[in-house]
Amino acid sequence: MMLPAIHDAKLAWLFGGVLFLLLVSTLIGRWLKRRRKGEANRATIDNLNERIRAWWKMCAIFALAILVGRVGSLVLFGLISFLALREYMTLVPTRRGDHRTLFWSFFVIMPLQYYLIGIQWYGFFAIMIPVLAFVYVPTRIAIAGDTAHFLERAAKIQFGIMVCAYCLSHAPALLLLKIPGYEGQNARLLLYLVIVDQMSDVLQFVWGKLLGRNKIAWRVSPNKTWEGFFGGVLSATALGAALWWATPFTPLQSAGMSFTICILGFCGGLVMSAIKRDIGIKDFGRVIEGHGGILDRIDSLCFAAPIFFHLVRYYFVP
Amino acid sequence: MNDRIHPFASLLAAVARGITGVQVQWAGCEPDEKQRIYFANHTSHLDFVVLWSALPSDLRAHTRPVAAQDYWEISALRRYVVTNVFNAVLLQRGVMAQAKSPEEARYAGRALIEQMAAALGDQYSLILFPEGTRGNGEKVGSFRAGLYHLALRRPDVELVPAYLENMNRILPKGEVLPVPMLSLLTFGKPLQVEPGEEKETFLERAREAVSSLRRIGSA
Known part of the structure; x- marks a missing residue:
C-alpha cells in the first residue's frame, strides 16, 4: 500500500506539534507530581497524569491510522463508532424486543455507513441513517411486537446510531471532499478537526480548573464554567487560526472554522452530560484510563464533525 | 479426565470475552487454587463461557461447568462441545419430578449430588447455575x-x-445472534451452610448473595 501521507511535510509539522505538546505536558505532569501537597491535589494530579498517558496512546493509534491512509482512518473511526455505540446501548435501557434491531444497528447499519464512505458514495452516505435507518428502526421494533415504551425505545436507538455512527463518520468523510488545489491533502483537514476539537476540550478543562467560578449549567455538568468555556474556546480558536497553513483556509476563515468546532464541541459535551445525568452515571465506560469511556472522549467530536464537514463542503467544494 | 485446556475452549472463551467486553471484579474474594463452587445467575448461553474465561488460566483447567444433559445431548456437536471441549458435568434434569414415589425421588436426588461430588474429586471446581434454567434477567x-x-x-x-450483568441483553434465551453490549462479572464473598441452617433459609440467603452483587439497574 502507498503511504502518500509520509511525504506530506505539513502533516509532519502537525504531528510534530502534537508530539511537542505531549512532551511538554508529560514534563509538567512529572513536575506537578514531585511538588504536590495534600490529598485533594494528589487525586487531581494523578488523574491528569493518567490522562496524559492515555493521550500518548491515542495519538500513536491516530497517527498510525492517518499514515495508512483512507482505509486506516475508516477502520479506526469505524472501531471508535462501534465502541461508542456499545457504551451507549449498554447504559441506555432497552427491552428484549429490541434485540434484532440492536443487532442490525451494530452489524449492518454502522458498518454500512463506513463502507459507503469507503466507496465514496456521498448521496447514500448522507441519507442512509437519517432516512433509511429512521424508517427501519421503529418498523423492526413494531414487528417484534412489544409496544411498551415504544416511542422511547425507537428514539433512543435512533439517537445512538445518529450520534455514534452517523455524526462521527463525518470526520473520516472529510477525506472524500474534493477541494480544488488541496487534492491528496485531506488527511490534514481531518487532523485539524481532531486537534482543534480535542484541544478545545483540554483547554476548557485547564481554564476551568485554573479560573472556574461561575457554572454554566450546574444541574447538567458541575465542571463546566463560563471561565473555562471562554478561556478554552478562545485559546483553541487562536490555536486553530494559527494552523491555517495546514488547511485550505485563510487565517481568518480558519479562526471561524475553529470557533465553530469549539462551540459545537461544547454543545456535544453538554448534551452527553445531560444524558449521563439522566441515566445516573458519571462516565460512559472505563475503556480509556482517566477519561471515562470512549464516548466521553468523542462527545464533542460527534457534534463538531458533521457541521464542520458541511461547512467545508458548502464553501470550499465547487 | 485431562487437565489441559482444549484449544477450542480457549478460542470460544476469547470470542465470548470479545463480544461481552466483560470486566471482572473480585469484590468478596481473590482468585484461588482452592476447590470452589462458583454459583451465578443464569440468563444466557454465554454465561458459563464468560464466567469460565474470567478465571485466571491456571484455574480454568480445573474448573468444570455443570450443564443439563437433556439440552446438551440433543446433537453430536453440542455433546462434543460440552463434554470434550469444556469437560462439563452433565446432569439429568427433572429426574426427581418424574419419580413415581417420594422414596425414588430422594434416591434420584442423592444420585445427582453424588455425581457432582464425584466430579469435584480432590482438585476440581464447579460452575453452577442454581436457578436450573435461564431467566429473563429481571x-x-x-x-x-x-x-x-x-x-x-x-x-x-x-x-x-x-453475578453476571447484562448477559440477557447480549444473548437472551431464544436468540442466536449476540448484541455486543458490555458485561460486568462480580464475584462476591464466599458463604457456607451455618450449623443447623434450614434448606430454604440457606437457599434464599445464597440467592440474595448473588442478587446483591448486581450493579446496574433493570430496564
Whole structure:
C-alpha cells in the first residue's frame, strides 16, 4: 500500500506539534507530581497524569491510522463508532424486543455507513441513517411486537446510531471532499478537526480548573464554567487560526472554522452530560484510563464533525 | 479426565470475552487454587463461557461447568462441545419430578449430588447455575436444592457467589445472534451452610448473595 501521507511535510509539522505538546505536558505532569501537597491535589494530579498517558496512546493509534491512509482512518473511526455505540446501548435501557434491531444497528447499519464512505458514495452516505435507518428502526421494533415504551425505545436507538455512527463518520468523510488545489491533502483537514476539537476540550478543562467560578449549567455538568468555556474556546480558536497553513483556509476563515468546532464541541459535551445525568452515571465506560469511556472522549467530536464537514463542503467544494 | 485446556475452549472463551467486553471484579474474594463452587445467575448461553474465561488460566483447567444433559445431548456437536471441549458435568434434569414415589425421588436426588461430588474429586471446581434454567434477567429466580445438599456433602469446598450483568441483553434465551453490549462479572464473598441452617433459609440467603452483587439497574 502507498503511504502518500509520509511525504506530506505539513502533516509532519502537525504531528510534530502534537508530539511537542505531549512532551511538554508529560514534563509538567512529572513536575506537578514531585511538588504536590495534600490529598485533594494528589487525586487531581494523578488523574491528569493518567490522562496524559492515555493521550500518548491515542495519538500513536491516530497517527498510525492517518499514515495508512483512507482505509486506516475508516477502520479506526469505524472501531471508535462501534465502541461508542456499545457504551451507549449498554447504559441506555432497552427491552428484549429490541434485540434484532440492536443487532442490525451494530452489524449492518454502522458498518454500512463506513463502507459507503469507503466507496465514496456521498448521496447514500448522507441519507442512509437519517432516512433509511429512521424508517427501519421503529418498523423492526413494531414487528417484534412489544409496544411498551415504544416511542422511547425507537428514539433512543435512533439517537445512538445518529450520534455514534452517523455524526462521527463525518470526520473520516472529510477525506472524500474534493477541494480544488488541496487534492491528496485531506488527511490534514481531518487532523485539524481532531486537534482543534480535542484541544478545545483540554483547554476548557485547564481554564476551568485554573479560573472556574461561575457554572454554566450546574444541574447538567458541575465542571463546566463560563471561565473555562471562554478561556478554552478562545485559546483553541487562536490555536486553530494559527494552523491555517495546514488547511485550505485563510487565517481568518480558519479562526471561524475553529470557533465553530469549539462551540459545537461544547454543545456535544453538554448534551452527553445531560444524558449521563439522566441515566445516573458519571462516565460512559472505563475503556480509556482517566477519561471515562470512549464516548466521553468523542462527545464533542460527534457534534463538531458533521457541521464542520458541511461547512467545508458548502464553501470550499465547487 | 485431562487437565489441559482444549484449544477450542480457549478460542470460544476469547470470542465470548470479545463480544461481552466483560470486566471482572473480585469484590468478596481473590482468585484461588482452592476447590470452589462458583454459583451465578443464569440468563444466557454465554454465561458459563464468560464466567469460565474470567478465571485466571491456571484455574480454568480445573474448573468444570455443570450443564443439563437433556439440552446438551440433543446433537453430536453440542455433546462434543460440552463434554470434550469444556469437560462439563452433565446432569439429568427433572429426574426427581418424574419419580413415581417420594422414596425414588430422594434416591434420584442423592444420585445427582453424588455425581457432582464425584466430579469435584480432590482438585476440581464447579460452575453452577442454581436457578436450573435461564431467566429473563429481571430478577434472580429461586434456587434449586442441589446447592444446599452439595454444600453439606462437601463442606470442604468454598461456595462463591457471582453475578453476571447484562448477559440477557447480549444473548437472551431464544436468540442466536449476540448484541455486543458490555458485561460486568462480580464475584462476591464466599458463604457456607451455618450449623443447623434450614434448606430454604440457606437457599434464599445464597440467592440474595448473588442478587446483591448486581450493579446496574433493570430496564
